[in-house]
Amino acid sequence: MDDDDSKYVCERTLRAHRLLMVNHEIDVILFQLLTDKLLSQFNIPTNKHRLDSTHIRSDMQRLNRLGLFRKTIEKFLKVMRREHPRILKSKINGELIERYLGEKTGYFAQVKPSESKAALGQAAEDLLVLVETFRTHHKVRGMGVFGLLQRVLNEQCDVSGEADDAKVELKEAKKVCSDSLQNPSDPDAGYCGHKGEDYQVQLTETHQDANPEGEPAQPNLITYIDVEPANYSDSDALEPTIEDMKKRGCSP
Numbered sequence: 001m002d003d004d005d006s007k008y009v010c011e012r013t014l015r016a017h018r019l020l021m022v023n024h025e026i027d028v029i030l031f032q033l034l035t036d037k038l039l040s041q042f043n044i045p046t047n048k049h050r051l052d053s054t055h056i057r058s059d060m061q062r063l064n065r066l067g068l069f070r071k072t073i074e075k076f077l078k079v080m081r082r083e084h085p086r087i088l089k090s091k092i093n094g095e096l097i098e099r100y101l102g103e104k105t106g107y108f109a110q111v112k113p114s115e116s117k118a119a120l121g122q123a124a125e126d127l128l129v130l131v132e133t134f135r136t137h138h139k140v141r142g143m144g145v146f147g148l149l150q151r152v153l154n155e156q157c158d159v160s161g162e163a164d165d166a167k168v169e170l171k172e173a174k175k176v177c178s179d180s181l182q183n184p185s186d187p188d189a190g191y192c193g194h195k196g197e198d199y200q201v202q203l204t205e206t207h208q209d210a211n212p213e214g215e216p217a218q219p220n221l222i223t224y225i226d227v228e229p230a231n232y233s234d235s236d237a238l239e240p241t242i243e244d245m246k247k248r249g250c251s252p
Helices: 011-023 026-041 065-083 086-092 094-101 113-134 142-157 237-246
Strands: 050-058 157-160 165-172 188-190 196-206 222-229
Touching: 011 026, 026 222, 050 222, 050 237, 065 086, 065 094, 065 157, 086 188, 094 113, 094 142, 113 157, 113 165, 142 157, 196 237, 222 237
Parallel strands: none
Antiparallel strands: 050 196, 157 165, 188 196, 196 222
């Protein structure tokens, strides 16, 4: 068949193959091979480069602190209900589960500004209960969603006491580190006070001096790309950039 329907590839297949390429760094290899070939074919000088970063947005929801707690707990409970329903039911009381997975709009859906502090305190207590309950459970402690619970607790809260006597207290917002979890759907994203959440990409390109009038302009070419969390500092980007280009024989 030669019609357009026969050429269709579903989005899920494209996403799966893109993830495989990223996980095996095939995208990096393809970029380097193509770039190095273009540098050679067009005889582009590489003695001068310029480097800068630009902010890029993740396709994730922007969450306030309460939203982060709620989404992380909700994600954990949904996975537990699907994969370990008996364990969840036997270990966690129904009231806690109902707060996050209730059939109605949810306990935290319509929180008024005046109630946000109390709601956040409740979410922190629920987070502590879940972490302490499953910390040593052999089937749960290795789950990725449980690791997110622990991460939020460690980054956002101070815990005092042991086991049943443990108490949780929220950290001051300014004391939460910039590489803290921004959304459980995108654990690698960071935060920059100047740019906001998400990521940044470091871009390096060749830089040619202006050509005398009448001579054709030499092209510039991007030679290095690195995507990193938004909290990374530009000052740390120079050394790995030069090291990468040295290995490929195109360093300044």
